[in-house]
Amino acid sequence: MTEKTAKATEAIIEGDMDASRRSVLKGAAAIAGLAAVSLPASAVNVAAQAAGDVPPMTDPRTRFPNDQPTQAQTWPGLQRDMTPKPDCGEASYRGSGRLAGRRALITGGDSGIGRAVAIAYAREGADVVINHLPQEAPDAEEVIQLLRAEGRKAIAISGDLRVEEFCQRLVAQAKHELGGLDILVNNAGYGWYLPDILEHPSEKFDQTIKTNLYAPFWLSKAAIAVMKPGSAIVFTTSVTAFSPAEAFLGYSATKAAIVAFTSALAKQVAKRGIRVNGVAPGPIWTPMQVYFEAPANNVESLNASTPLGRMGQPVEMAPLYVTLAEGTSSFVTGSTWSADGGRL
Numbered sequence: 482m483t484e485k486t487a488k489a490t491e492a493i494i495e496g497d498m499d500a501s502r503r504s505v506l507k508g509a510a511a512i513a514g515l516a517a518v519s520l521p522a523s524a525v526n527v528a529a530q531a532a533g534d535v536p537p538m539t540d541p542r543t544r545f546p547n548d549q550p551t552q553a554q555t556w557p558g559l560q561r562d563m564t565p566k567p568d569c570g571e572a573s574y575r576g577s578g579r580l581a582g583r584r585a586l587i588t589g590g591d592s593g594i595g596r597a598v599a600i601a602y603a604r605e606g607a608d609v610v611i612n613h614l615p616q617e618a619p620d621a622e623e624v625i626q627l628l629r630a631e632g633r634k635a636i637a638i639s640g641d642l643r644v645e646e647f648c649q650r651l652v653a654q655a656k657h658e659l660g661g662l663d664i665l666v667n668n669a670g671y672g673w674y675l676p677d678i679l680e681h682p683s684e685k686f687d688q689t690i691k692t693n694l695y696a697p698f699w700l701s702k703a704a705i706a707v708m709k710p711g712s713a714i715v716f717t718t719s720v721t722a723f724s725p726a727e728a729f730l731g732y733s734a735t736k737a738a739i740v741a742f743t744s745a746l747a748k749q750v751a752k753r754g755i756r757v758n759g760v761a762p763g764p765i766w767t768p769m770q771v772y773f774e775a776p777a778n779n780v781e782s783l784n785a786s787t788p789l790g791r792m793g794q795p796v797e798m799a800p801l802y803v804t805l806a807e808g809t810s811s812f813v814t815g816s817t818w819s820a821d822g823g824r825l
Contacts, residue, residue: 558768593767710754763821
């Protein structure tokens with residue numbers, strides 16, 4: 482992490498973490514840094530031993546906290562107002578040039594998993610455009626500060642992905658600003674807690690379908706038209722694609738559809754030299770967990786829902802998105818990688 486990055490990170494997180502939280506980040510920094518390096522484990526160990534700096538193994542059950550207080554926000558929610566803030570790797574992710582020279586568009590890049598991916602991509606050498614809703618501008622501004630502190634080109638473009646014309650403009654503008662487009666991360670998503678179909682408004686179902694299915698279709702279509710061989714598309718699906726949640730009918734259905742869409746699209750564009758893969762996270766501590774009006778004990782129940790006894794943090798997802806985008810994963814396409822804390 483550069484001195485400039487450290488200052489940008491400190492400006493964002495200072496005053497928002499108590500002593501125990503800072504301790505967790507400090508302890509996680511060395512581990513996450515090693516996890517971000519693409520060297521073989523043996524080489525990493527030799528280098529660490531030579532430097533006399535071998536970090537202890539970390540228990541995955543306790544690497545991050547599982548005692549988030551109950552809280553609620555209105556949709557779409559802001560990461561900056563969460564307690565504690567999700568860990569997106571601001572103070573811990575270390576890159577090693579795995580995406581040097583790449584140009585990426587990440588939807589939902591202002592917070593949560595999208596934010597973690599944006600930080601990781603920039604620290605791996607990529608220039609990045611993030612998309613966000615206008616209401617999410619405060620979070621997006623924080624991300625842009627972090628990416629630019631890495632010396633990367635970073636641009637935030639606000640707009641509603643439910644509009645086809647905007648999706649087309651977004652891809653065109655990203656290509657123009659970055660001088661090309663090599664990576665598309667279809668990450669933005671929408672879900673709502675509605676346990677009774679008789680009380681499920683059609684407009685919320687429509688919003689879910691438009692955000693989670695139509696937008697990735699429109700964005701992928703526009704991106705593939707300008708991508709060159711070696712490019713990559715990564716989708717964010719969900720554990721609910723394989724184990725549907727009864728209170729998330731539309732969300733579960735769209736996430737299952739994304740798994741099928743990923744596989745089919747990968748077969749279709751293989752002849753273009755473009756790879757397509759997906760990541761299926763389990764419960765992750767993001768603004769989605771505090772805006773969808775689930776029962777008051779939802780945070781506690783989500784922590785208890787995984788064998789590891791806690792929700793994941795966005796930074797734990799980022800290395801998967803890096804691996805699926807980098808060129809050394811050239812034989813990986815049409816797959817969906819699970820990262821759910823052992824839930825399935």
